[in-house]
Amino acid sequence: MVQVDTVDTGQGGAGHRDTGRGTWRAGIRRAIRIASRPGPWKRGPVLAALALLLGLLMLLHAKIPNGTGGIGSLVETFLPWFGLFVPVLLAGALWRRSASAVVALLLPVLVWLNLFGGLLGDKSHPGSDLTVVSHNVGADNPDPAGTARDLAATGADLLALEEITQQARGTYEKTLAKAYKYHTVQGTVGLWSKLPLSDIRPVDTEMDAGPLAATKPADVKLAYNRALRTTVATDHGPLAVYVAHLGSVRVTPRTGFWTDSRDRNAQALAKAVAGEKNERVVLLGDLNGTTDDRAFAGITSQLHSVQDAAGDGFGFSWPAKFPVARIDQILVHGVKPDSSWVLPATGSDHLPVAAGISW
Incomplete structure (x- = not known):
């Protein structure tokens, strides 16, 4: 089988x-x-919201309240740097494949370009009638003589110095005497000139500060002057020149971004400029703030920045080792900015700033 x-x-x-x-x-x-996964337009809602908030913050920075810790002025001081959040959010949007976040990023990009895009190119052009330099030489400068030699080597017609100490004043006067026939020092600020000076007087930036005068402590008495005004005789007529060093700002846990002294000084300086009879005005100095800061509205409504008009880049001047803000300013009225640039570091914690101007 x-x-x-x-x-x-x-x-x-x-x-x-x-x-x-x-x-x-x-x-x-x-x-x-x-099918249940969110589509590209529904992914990354948090990223999209952050992008919109970033754009609105830059667009409406003037509306940020300043009463609590000076947050408005703090944001405006570092406003250009908020653009760095754009590539960070873009990387997150691409990683999440979020079309809505990518589209939302168009708002901060367009706002930033509208605010600062004009600073990216070189707007300077050759030729000028007058070269001016402003430098906070630093009270702790270990080499004032070297700083003075470096500044004289620029060949500037007008050289404004701020934060001149009594100990270093003689050094600056001696070192700059050969290159500059005329000069004046008023307190901690001074102006050296190759052209004759007249009508020299200090500017009291603590008195008559407008609405902010009420915030000035009763015992505040300026022990030294921090601003001056003079007339420079040029081939094209008189030029009013102001040199100023406004009050410092501080960041503390208790007060936040403290700017009371600087803001008082700014309003007093704006009032002095408003009363100027000369049609041609140059303001040189360490204002301890950027022109984006609302505290300088009284000044910037009368004078305009040479860096904005004829500079190359942002022109950051402080701190010298890694500049993050332009707080050293050259502002003008009635003359034409031709160029604006930042000079190499000296022994100061600020960088010198320079400009060429014409009639």
Whole structure:
């Protein structure tokens, strides 16, 4: 008898059918999962919201209240740097494949370009009637003589110095005497000139400070002058020149961004400039703030920045080792800015700033 083995085709067929049904069910589950995932326009809602907030913050920076810790002025001081958040958010949007976040980033990009895009190119052009330099030489400058030699080597017609100490004053006067026939020092600020000076007088930046005068402590008495005004005789007529060093700002846990002294000084200086009879005016100095800061609205409504008009880049001047803000300013009215640039570091914690102007 021959025994013939048989295969249970029914069981095998059922196995094949079960495998087919399992694959079919797995495919359905995958399709459901894919369909339930948010699309590119629904992904990254937090990133999209952050992008919009960033754009609105830069667009409406003037509306940020300044009453609590000076947050408005603090934001405006470092306003250009908020653009660095754009590539960070863009990287997150690409990683999440979020179309909504990418589109939302158009707002901060357009706002930033509107505010600062004009600073990216070189707007200077050759030729000028007068070269001016302003430098906070630093009270702790270890080499005032070297700083003076470096500044004289620029060949500037007008050289404004701020934060001149009594100990270093003689050094600056002696070192600059050969290059500059005329000079005046009023307190901690001074002006050296190759052209005759007249009508020299100090400017009291603590008195008559307008609405902010009420915030001035009763015992505040300026022990030294921090601003001056003089007339420079040029071939094109008289030029009113102001040199100023406004009050310092501080960041503390208790007060936040403290700017009371600087803001008082700014309002007093704006009032002095408003009363100027000369049609041509140059303001040189360390204002301890950027022209984006609302505290300088009274000044910037009368004078305009040479860096904005004829500079190359942002022209950051402080701190010297890693500049993050332009707080050293050259502002003008009635003359034409031709160029604006930042000079190499000296022994100060500020960088010197320079400009060429024409009639």
